[in-house]
Amino acid sequence: MSGYGHHGGSYLESKGSFWTNVVDWATTVDHKKIGVMYLFAIMTMFFFGGMAAIAVRLELLEPVRPIQDAAGAIVGVKGQLFGSSDAVSLEAGNNMYNVLFTLHGAIMVFMVIVPSVPASIGNFVLPLMLGAKDVAFPKLNLLSWYIYVVGSIFAVCSIILGGVDTGWTFYTPYSSSSWLGQPKVVLMVLAAFILGFSSILTGLNFVVTVHKLRAPGMGWFDMPLFVWGIYSSAIIQVLATPVIGITLLLLAFERFTRIGIFDPALGGDPVLFQHFFWFYSHPVVYVMILPGMAIISELIGVHAHKKIFGYKAVAFASLGIAGVSFIVWGHHMFTSMSETASMIFSGLTFLVAIPTAVKVFNWIATLYKGSISINAPMLYALIFLFTFSIGGLTGLPLGTLSTDLHLHDTYFVVAHFHYVMMGGTIMAIIGGIHHWWPKMFGKTYNEKQAMIAAVIVFIGFNVTFFTQFFMGTRGMPRRYASYVDEMQIWHHISTGGSLILLVGFLWHLFVLVQSLVAGRKAEKNPWGGLTLEWLADSPPEEHNFPHEPLVTHGPYDYESAVPYHWDPKDYPVPAENLKAAGAH
Template identity: 50%
Template sequence: MSQHEPAGADARSYLDRQGAGGLWSWIGSVDHKRIGVLYLTLMVTMFWVAVTIGILMRIEQWTAGPTIMQPATYNGLFTVHGVIMIFMFVVPGLPAVFGNFFLPILIGAGDVSFPRVNLASWWFFVTGALLAVLSLFTGSGAPDTGWTFYAPYSLRTGTNVSLAVFAAFVLGMSSILTGINFITTVHRLRAPGMTWHRMPLFVWALYATGWIQVIATPIIGITLLLVIAERFFGIGVFDPAKGGDPLLYQHLFWIYSHPAVYVMIVPAMGAITEIIPTFARRTIFGYKAIAYSSLAIAAFGSIVWAHHMFTSGMGEAANLVFSLFTFIVAVPSAIKVFNWTATLYRGSIELAPPMLYALTFIFLFSLGGLTGVMQGALALNVHLHDTYFIVGHFHYVMFGGTGFAFFAALLYWFPKMFGRMYCRATAVVAWVPLFVGFNLFYFSMLVLGLMGMPRRYFDHLPQFHTGHSVATVGAFVLVLGLAIFFGNLVKALFRGERAPADPWGGRTLEWTLSSPPPVENFAAIPTITGGPYAYNPGRKA
């Protein structure tokens, strides 16, 4: 697709020492690739913090009654687990790491449009993360409201809600700046000949995501500031005791937080769409359907927020409309699943580690999507809402979906990013406990939810005991898989074999660069003459 020759091995890589070197050459760098690696480092750290909290909660549920902690601690833990996982791992996950690193390269650009804003958004992210961690250990204890901060409880609790909410606000700033940067980059910095329909589909996904971030995030920002104002000055917007409306809070919260679900999943779908053609050695099936379904998800995803509120008593007309839209937004996701599957047809498939994880994504995401469809049906939602079913469902989508896509993308692009190859066999070995543990854990949650186990419960009734025990065993198996997976990559960073420029036989622009890429990406900006997945030019069915 490109006239560009692979960059010579003598070009200085972005990992090579720059200037005086040292820490500042990283945390003060405006190179999109270094910023991507900064995000990766911080996010994987926060991921492990939240995993540790998750395991503590699973140990607590091993027996009924207090096992290793008291209720106040447990309520703090599930809140912080949610805040960290959502605001510091799943939402920024793929865009901040792989978007930053690969978006400019995939469209043949030297960097994003606003490199310094890009660095600023990382610093916002660090500040938000520090504030969130600070909220755990200062004041009168970790917030205990759940990551949703529902009023009026969030207005009355004496725990550290204000600081945690402010942390989420700062993290939102980071997200908005990244969104603006990506949209502008896609509009302004495409290489000559890189028309919209020649862009890799990961770029389409990032573009759609950018719009959601820019349009929806300010709403949560304002809402969270209102919570702080209400806590300090008692302005009474949400507190019914002062004439406020608690449902207004829920609407405002979900107007952002539901589209945020698509910020989490759409880039993941984009990464999967890059991986499957590479290992099937053929072009993607239905390029335009996939590209436009990303936009359709972004658009329809903005008008389904109140399906989180079917049992809130907001009114039957609202329930009717939001249930209908919820079913409609499921269609573009289904289309993508069919397109990925059809891309395997008559390909020449290599089941390399990234492909294994990508196909696992399709399975887990489908299961997560279908359990979501169940909750879209009003009669059924009444029973399932606020139970473990919903917890199981969103872990299938967010962890089985976005998480596994993150793992697949990491396996796919790791040799490019760091110039080292991990042990492929170990990556496959890690898959076994990851897959088995995952399903043992979260499928148990689905069953517990059907049986009526409410979420955010410190203690459980005897009939839920077996399910909780199985889930805890699954959680430990899952963590074993995570340890093997990340251990393999960390080892590869230091001792992995040198990776070639194109270990997988990819056709998109990043594989034309040396591994790791040169500081300036392209020695000369390439001219694009064809589509992104031209594996077999001239041979079509």
């Protein structure tokens, strides 16, 4: 059925038998179904990545050390993940740790955080917000999901073969020195290469969708800030991702032709690899965080019922961050570059701080004189402001050259990027999932339980990672399976925090599963949003809207417009405001 011009059924409606439904989902070009499939796939990978993280934390409860008998002979190894009494070699203990942290990093970066917000929530919400029936290229959208799955399968194969111990950065010559002997390194690199294409196709799709499929009446500055954020990150995805593809191809080219590019043994330059790698991977940091910021703008605007303070500043800050993100990659290499290059990159790095700070100021200013409702999504927005501010501010001693020489490659860096990536993107996506959950699945969740889980996650997160700032400044390098004794107390606190974090996430999972099984039917516009997705049904019908929607007010005109489906009695907008804005 066309669904255009009359009410169609929900997109979640069963199409018949079980297998009919499986085929229907597997061949769907509906952005909502693809978004939900992405959400499921990404959360599965998040679970595996999280388990690897817990394993890393458990391993670090004790340094890897031999256990010696009275005669001094080594009878066992302690500080290992699996059992401490059996006589496994130190080498095996160290290698196990190296595989686990690589696994955690590679999964979380390539399979979780990079695709997370755009591919799942973005896919679902972006066309709805624009008032479109779908993304610009629905079949390409499905293809990018399959590419994501194939890429993930390659990564899983490499894990089954025994894992990779190169770190997610694949720095040469370490990664290439074991290239031929280890097909699993090839598999992991290939996985990253394939996942890159998924990223490019999604980004391309969103850029075209934003340009061509906005509803009548929606100008660029009538777009919700979520769309601005996704649009900015999509541009980075399209422009930067090919570079990592080229880099990984060059790595392969070097292996097979023996022409030196990155390998010093062949006359190549390993620092060149770092340049190429970070030329992609730094902009990608903003692919990870911009969509998170985009969600936060939405959460704060909607739950404070307030126009975002400095809308244009926030929108341009997104584009500004995207632009600057291309010229700061060198700050990952202050300890391996020339003095001049370090100076230039340090200066450019501070440029990123300005639009980022402006966004935080705008969000907090938005709260001023708002009508703030505290619920799980809003709680996550506030948690984001807390953790992301710490993440941003701790970037200062890392961008400052003199202090970076001390902090580079220590736990301070680990803590910093977890505050940005996890305290930023992951907190935002959990908030976003709760915010759009009623829209996605048409069910309400237990608000109180979700808020308890949020508090547990918040406590666990800070205990785990704030500790690591102290570890770093006090002399604990990254990627160490073993450590000096005085660090043990810090590792114990951090591991304890990670277990609290695990409890929080499982609590969330329980709340969401309970919602799917036993949740009440959700309203169409539970939060009182003014963006177009709240005009649609919950869950939306197959083609989103019965009619092409007409945009008559801005996305955050809470002073002059009554939210969709709300009774004006519950939202008493003074008559003169209504008239002035000319809204419905």
